[in-house]
Amino acid sequence: MEIRRTVRVKLDVDSEAAALLEDTVDAFLWSAQYVVDHAFEGEHVTTSKTTLDDETYDDIREQTGGFNGGLVQAARNKAAEACRSVVARWKQGKAASKPEFTSPHVVYDHRTATFHDEYVTLATTEGRVRADYVLPNDACGTPHGKYLLADDYETTGAELHYRDGDWMLHIHCKREVESDTSDQAATENGTVLGVDLGVDNIAVTSTGRFWSGDEFNHWRREYEQHRSDLQQCGTRWAHEAIKAVSRTEAGRFKTLLHRIANELIAEARKTGCTVIAFEDLTGIRERTNASWGHKWAFDRLYEYAEYKAATHGIAVEQVNPADTSRRCSHCGFTDSNNRDGETFGCGECGYENHADYNAAKNIGLRYLRRTQTGGDGGAPLGVRLNSGMLTVNGGYSPGSPEAGTEVHAETRERGG
Numbered sequence: 020m021e022i023r024r025t026v027r028v029k030l031d032v033d034s035e036a037a038a039l040l041e042d043t044v045d046a047f048l049w050s051a052q053y054v055v056d057h058a059f060e061g062e063h064v065t066t067s068k069t070t071l072d073d074e075t076y077d078d079i080r081e082q083t084g085g086f087n088g089g090l091v092q093a094a095r096n097k098a099a100e101a102c103r104s105v106v107a108r109w110k111q112g113k114a115a116s117k118p119e120f121t122s123p124h125v126v127y128d129h130r131t132a133t134f135h136d137e138y139v140t141l142a143t144t145e146g147r148v149r150a151d152y153v154l155p156n157d158a159c160g161t162p163h164g165k166y167l168l169a170d171d172y173e174t175t176g177a178e179l180h181y182r183d184g185d186w187m188l189h190i191h192c193k194r195e196v197e198s199d200t201s202d203q204a205a206t207e208n209g210t211v212l213g214v215d216l217g218v219d220n221i222a223v224t225s226t227g228r229f230w231s232g233d234e235f236n237h238w239r240r241e242y243e244q245h246r247s248d249l250q251q252c253g254t255r256w257a258h259e260a261i262k263a264v265s266r267t268e269a270g271r272f273k274t275l276l277h278r279i280a281n282e283l284i285a286e287a288r289k290t291g292c293t294v295i296a297f298e299d300l301t302g303i304r305e306r307t308n309a310s311w312g313h314k315w316a317f318d319r320l321y322e323y324a325e326y327k328a329a330t331h332g333i334a335v336e337q338v339n340p341a342d343t344s345r346r347c348s349h350c351g352f353t354d355s356n357n358r359d360g361e362t363f364g365c366g367e368c369g370y371e372n373h374a375d376y377n378a379a380k381n382i383g384l385r386y387l388r389r390t391q392t393g394g395d396g397g398a399p400l401g402v403r404l405n406s407g408m409l410t411v412n413g414g415y416s417p418g419s420p421e422a423g424t425e426v427h428a429e430t431r432e433r434g435g
């Protein structure tokens with residue numbers, strides 16, 4: 020497994036280097052935009068990196084007067100990813116327009132940047148420049164000390180940003196850790212399984228299981244379409260047909276939600292949880308952009324989980340959802356900038372993970388705090404994670420490998 024972290028470091032650059040970095044930002048954004056414009060030219064949006072590379076690389080190199088090949092490729096990757104997410108949104112029936120690159124940044128990797136302990140060298144439009152890190156006097160205990168300067172972490176790349184007059188480098192670091200799931204499950208009782216509900220993912224647990232919303236969202240669109248077709252007929256027959264369609268479709272949705280509820284209970288049992296915590300469903304439409312159909316589905320899922328869980332002696336609870344999507348489950352830092360779409364990146368400690376997974380952990384923690392301050396003797400001890408357990412003060416219980424708490428993609432299980 021891997022633990023990934025991003026450390027934000029301010030750079031100290033002289034005016035000559037700054038001028039080159041400005042040129043580099045311009046060339047990078049221009050290149051990314053060139054690729055996107057090209058991708059949108061045909062009848063379909065091109066999203067293949069190889070195709071886009073074949074079709075744009077030489078042109079960009081020529082038109083930019085030989086912009087660094089590694090940076091051209093990074094710009095192309097950035098453009099291809101932006102095109103893919105537009106197409107993905109279209110497939111979900113959502114609106115999305117052609118990406119525009121305006122925010123000043125450059126993506127670097129090991130070919131275009133070399134990371135040293137106290138400085139970095141960055142490829143620019145004209146050779147490399149050196150930029151010194153502005154580090155705290157005592158880096159011990161800071162993200163810089165723990166990840167950037169630590170021997171067990173290696174840097175994998177970085178993004179250069181220019182904001183409010185400062186050059187900032189967001190450096191990605193990773194550490195390999197041995198997977199340890201041996202102490203998982205059953206050994207500890209009294210843990211809570213946090214569950215985050217949403218549109219893209221119907222449910223995500225603090226143990227890192229994801230139930231995609233794709234199937235539900237697809238059916239829902241089909242159903243809406245079918246219903247509106249019938250409504251346009253306006254006849255009595257159509258009215259009856261709508262009722263029949265509604266019944267059939269509701270049955271189909273319910274079957275799906277029963278299955279997810281069963282799998283949630285199975286996950287709770289497998290990991291020895293005595294409580295499953297959901298966010299309070301009141302106001303969830305406003306918080307998550309969910310439709311009435313989604314709200315209906317969340318209510319059913321909660322209801323099914325509650326009665327199924329009862330037969331296994333597991334309680335199902337709702338907690339206050341305030342800030343659960345903006346709060347860092349690692350250090351507690353709460354800020355709306357922490358969340359960017361489905362990515363969560365803490366501005367304070369650098370913790371990075373899937374936003375829904377981070378929220379699921381916070382929901383579990385919220386329940387834990389509530390019960391512990393209430394002094395309930397039978398309160399659960401921790402939030403159940405992939406492996407190991409998160410305790411109420413954000414620490415990890417002894418013997419629980421930190422690894423399991425940090426990772427989602429590598430151990431992500433696809434439910435549903």
Ligand SMILES: [Zn+2]
Nearest residue numbers: 347350365368
């Ligand atoms: Zn944090």
